[in-house]
Amino acid sequence: MRGCWWDTHAHVMDQAFAADGQEVLAQAWDAGLEGIIAVGYDAATSRQALVMARREPRLYPTVGLHPQNAHQLTDQREALESLAATGSFVAVGETGLDFHYDDPPREAQEEALLFHWELARQLDLPLIFHVRDSAAHLLDWIGRHPLPRAGVWHAFTGTREEAWAALNLGLYLGVGGILTFKNARDLREVVADLPRERVVVETDAPYLAPVPHRGKRNQPGWVVETGKALAALWDTTPEEVACLTRENARALFGIRP
Numbered sequence: 001m002r003g004c005w006w007d008t009h010a011h012v013m014d015q016a017f018a019a020d021g022q023e024v025l026a027q028a029w030d031a032g033l034e035g036i037i038a039v040g041y042d043a044a045t046s047r048q049a050l051v052m053a054r055r056e057p058r059l060y061p062t063v064g065l066h067p068q069n070a071h072q073l074t075d076q077r078e079a080l081e082s083l084a085a086t087g088s089f090v091a092v093g094e095t096g097l098d099f100h101y102d103d104p105p106r107e108a109q110e111e112a113l114l115f116h117w118e119l120a121r122q123l124d125l126p127l128i129f130h131v132r133d134s135a136a137h138l139l140d141w142i143g144r145h146p147l148p149r150a151g152v153w154h155a156f157t158g159t160r161e162e163a164w165a166a167l168n169l170g171l172y173l174g175v176g177g178i179l180t181f182k183n184a185r186d187l188r189e190v191v192a193d194l195p196r197e198r199v200v201v202e203t204d205a206p207y208l209a210p211v212p213h214r215g216k217r218n219q220p221g222w223v224v225e226t227g228k229a230l231a232a233l234w235d236t237t238p239e240e241v242a243c244l245t246r247e248n249a250r251a252l253f254g255i256r257p
């Protein structure tokens with residue numbers, strides 16, 4: 001079978017892959033992946049994603065500053081803008097709000113969020129959102145700043161109510177390795193009932209490796225494990241999940257077959 005899995009969120013340019021990145025990518029293609037969204041989290045990694053994508057057309061780069069790096073906006077604004085202006089990116093992000101430690105301060109994170117939103121509006125691109133202890137706040141913010149095009153709540157772990165609020169705002173929901181964790185019963189119940197045309201799968205590699213690899217360095221090929229868990233919840237086959245989520249990923253990121 002020709003693979004049609006898409007890992008919609010992977011940091012393949014991360015230091016964690018410095019030694020064996022090519023091999024990790026080769027393993028992903030072998031596992032049946034068709035595409036990987038290489039998500040930037042600052043100017044340097046966004047540029048690296050772009051460079052890697054020029055060598056490997058199955059990689060699709062994004063440009064953004066992670067909310068935990070939001071305090072660097074002043075220093076990186078120009079670099080991010082000029083990267084974005086190349087027109088080579090499929091999305092803006094990851095951005096979002098992370099209130100877990102309240103560091104950087106919320107005001108700095110919101111300023112960076114607005115910067116990404118304006119960039120997405122100028123470029124007519126989807127947004128990638130990181131959401132941590134901030135769901136109500138972020139959903140309210142998106143209510144006041146409608147998505148210029150589409151958007152995705154990556155590594156979704158919210159409640160049913162939050163899921164539907166997000167769907168009503170036009171967001172896709174990115175489901176990752178947490179779905180396979182033993183203690184994620186509540187999440188599995190929510191995901192089981194989600195509208196299938198609005199779900200994408202992801203790894204967030206090198207983080208959040210799915211069972212049976214939990215605790216190891218995650219890699220894009222392992223998105224298949226999350227896909228299998230999704231197939232069980234949806235009472236269908238992994239192949240069906242792969243094809244379905246591929247269509248969703250393409251629609252979300254505006255990628256033509």
Ligand SMILES: [Zn+2]
Nearest residue numbers: 009039094204
């Ligand atoms: Zn990420």
